[in-house]
Amino acid sequence: MQDIDLLVQPRWLIPVQPEGLVLEHHAMAVRDGRIVAVLPADEAVRQYRPAQSVELPDHALLPGFVNLHTHAAMSLMRGLADDLPLMRWLNEHIWPAEAAAVSEAYVADGTRLACAEFIRSGQTCFNDMYFFPETAADVINETGMRAGLGLIVIDFPTVYASDADDYLHKALAAHDRLKGAPHIHPVLAPHGPYTVSDAPLRKLRAYANELGLPIHMHVHETADEVQGQLAATGQRPLERLEALDLLDSDFIAVHMTQLTDDEIARVARYGMHVAHCPQSNLKLASGFCPVAKLLDAGVNVGIGTDGAASNNDLDLLDEMRTAAMLAKAVAGQPSAVAAPRALTMATMGGARALGIADEIGSLEAGKAADFIAIDLSDISTQPVYNPIAQIVYSAARHQITDTFVGGRALMRRRQLLTVDGDAAVASAARWQETLRTFMAHDRRDTA
The missing domain is CATH 2.30.40.10 (Urease, subunit C, domain 1)
Known part of the structure; x- marks a missing residue:
């Protein structure tokens, strides 16, 4: 024996x-x-x-389920601003709250709360996008989870970095610190076409090629995003990203609710991956990802919850059910995304997108x-x-x-066994008071 x-x-x-x-x-x-x-x-x-x-x-x-797109630390903003369209939600509530509250301590406590929910929801790996990734990595290692860890890049200043070059510098420093960690897989994470300009995106492509890292980005999330890019650049977002040489088999496009048939063919031609977040898209009324068409074209599709601030939970089992049901309705075919395919999307789909399908x-x-x-x-x-x-x-x-x-x-x-759930809840309550105080002051200031 x-x-x-x-x-x-x-x-x-x-x-x-x-x-x-x-x-x-x-x-x-x-x-x-x-x-x-x-x-x-x-x-x-x-x-x-x-x-x-x-x-x-x-x-x-x-x-274990692989959550292909989330913002773990935003669990502390669960329910902060509901029932709003995306840009109003971001501009009037989420970004101001982040400016007031986000810190390394915030990211540690928010990520720990998320990991407790991930584990209880059967997720063994998640692909994150948020500030202070090295702090998040410490918590991930502490909890024993596996993660694709987003090295975020944005043009505008936040509490984390001052401009695109500062984000890029911090991304490379984080990569150097985290490379070789057994459960951490660094991922370059430009936020979106409307928040990252051409020059840093060109640099990101060069870094992705040099370091062998995936790129994880919100793309074609809403009709407003597409129209805004057309007005600003004369190009739809995918067209602009293609011109910048960003699209490739290492690219994970999140949401993708606004796609023409030609764009679906383009996604397939490049071997891109799609992170489908149906519940967040439904809640923000962002649109419907044409999952069945993408799968029929040979595109790898994984499933993400998005952050708890826009979902409002991190339950990938429920997200998988929504993905299967919604795909049938959008395609008009009850056979679209049958149960076995939905399970593949929630497991192997995410693993393939992160480049770790030989591992998980x-x-x-x-x-x-x-x-x-x-x-x-x-x-x-x-x-x-x-x-x-x-x-x-x-x-x-x-x-x-x-x-x-x-x-x-x-x-x-x-x-x-690896997260103190009661302590995570207690920390969440303390951050809730911080955010409540900020919101009360903000309402007085704008009154």
């Missing part, structure tokens, strides 16, 4: 690759944080001697043991005819009982 660290025995094992496959009464063997084998449970018991066994008789085991996104021998367990014995998911469909269309995040990253338990039986 071979000694291993962990043997997991669920009722159903869903490897995601091949898409739609469900294995019953199989087990997964883990050693040194990696998957050794996926095999029938009776064979596993004969072949392996585990230091720890996890038996999950009512559960489905699947890869599916349960296969040799990959990191990043996985979650969902209890399907709940009344709301009985009876179980098809576990994948049940997860996509019926399950809720309270049914996610276990979250592991690299073979390490971050949550067992719904108990957080």
Whole structure:
């Protein structure tokens, strides 16, 4: 018998690759944080001697969800300004609040609160875009999660940097500090076409090529963005980015609600990736990403929650359901984005976009043991005819009982093990008072 660290025995094992496959009464063997084998449970018991066994008789085991777009620290602004269009939401509420409150301490506490929610929602990896990325990295390492860490670039001054060159300098310094960290994957993160000018975007392309980093950017988020770029540059955003040589197979375009058929073909031709954030787009009335058309064109699509300030939660399981349902309505086809494809988007889609699909996104021998367990014995998911469909269309995040990253338990039986949830909530309450005070002063100043 071979000694291993962990043997997991669920009722159903869903490897995601091949898409739609469900294995019953199989087990997964883990050693040194990696998957050794996926095999029938009776064979596993004969072949392996585990230091720890996890038996999950009512559960489905699947890869951890990969949240392809979020702003983790903005969890502290959840519910701060609701029911507003994007630019009014940003200009009148979010950006002024950030100027008043954001600091390294704010980012640490906000990221910690988000990580607690991510873990409880079955997310093992997230792709972030926010200020003070090195501070966020410290928290991510502390919690044991995996992340694509955005090195943000904007033209205008914030509490983090003074101008585009300062952002770029800090991005490179953060990359140098973080490269080689096992769970941190730096990503260049220009905010959007309307907040970053041509010169820094050209520099970002050169850095991406030199350092081998993805680029993560809001693109074609709203009709106003597209019209604004046309008025300012004479080009639609994608057309401008193409002229700047920014588009390539390392580019992750977020939202993409305003696309022509020619633009979809362009996205496919460059091998770009799309981060689809359906609930944020719905809440801000930004539009509908043509997911089915993108998939039909061969484009890789992942799913993101966006930040809790615009969603207002970080529940990727629920986001996956919304993505599947909305795609059917937009395409006018009930077969568009079937349940297995939605699950692929929520796992392998994000992993491919971040360039780490050889490491995470599916349960296969040799990959990191990043996985979650969902209890399907709940009344709301009985009876179980098809576990994948049940997860996509019926399950809720309270049914996610276990979250592991690299073979390490971050949550067992719904108990957080690497984040103090009570302390995170207490910190959120303190920041709420800070923001409430700012908002009260701001209302008096503008009255």
